[in-house]
Amino acid sequence: MQPELDKLVAALEEFYAQERFLLEKDAGERALTHRLAVYLERQYPTWQIDCDYNRLGERTLLLPHGTIISTDDTLGKSIYPDIVVHQREVPENLLAIEVRKASNHQSLAHDQHKLKALTDPHLWFAYWFGVLLILARRNVMASEVYVGGEIDRALTAWLAGRLKDQGLGAS
Template sequence: MQAELNKVVTALQEFYAHETWLLEHDLGERALTHRLAVHLEPQFPGWQVDCDYDRLGERILRLPHGTIVSTDDHLAKSIYPDIVVHQREIPNNLLAIEVRKASNHQPPEHDRHKLRAMTDPHLWFAYWVGVYLVLGRKSVVSDIYVGGVIDGPLSAWLAGRLKEVGLGVG
């Protein structure tokens, strides 16, 4: 998984090298996620990179009833991940990425719950890895989800990699 996360680090380096205007002018998270997806795409040959993707093959992505996240996107609190790296036709789900701006003062629990659900191996659409990114003007805070829970060692590894490339906090 470190190889895939290294690709995310490279995409973040490219994003911060070319998209600082978006951060400086406080554009919305959807604009940020789109531009980050543009930088992710060349890192994953043979995979598709999509934003707000709502399918698994021909099936519509839905969570079991009673969860705190919804498949109703009218409230902008859907289960659809901000960015996915996957193979549409197979289907094969590699990464689910949730992006937040550091200036977003809403509680992060919705995004975290989404990643727990999206990486839960008991659900039919599970992603191998969930990546939670908080984008600041000059740094990134992150967590990694595997098997429906935060993976402490991988989260620490990614934080260290981000620090190595000048995007870490502290």
């Protein structure tokens, strides 16, 4: 998993080096996720990278019954991960990313719940892993790594250390 996370770190390095304008102007989350996706494409050349992608083959991604409901659609049931690294037609799902701006003071619970569901191996759309990124203007303020439907504390600590080593993590 660490080699795949290293690719994410490399994409974040390029993102922070190239997107100062968007970060300084406090651009919206969708603008930031789009630009991050561009840099992820360079790191994952054999995978497809999509923003707000709610499909698995012909099916729509839906949270299991009885879970927190998304308000992303009219039925309030489908989910739209901010960025996914996957194969659209196979389907094979590598990485789901939820991005938050540091200035967003809403609860993280919804994004965390989505990543738990997206990485749950008992669900048909399971991603190998998921990452929550909280982006500040100059660095990644916080991050969490999800594997098997739960936060992976060891990988979360490893990613935080890697980001700090690259000058991208919070001090």
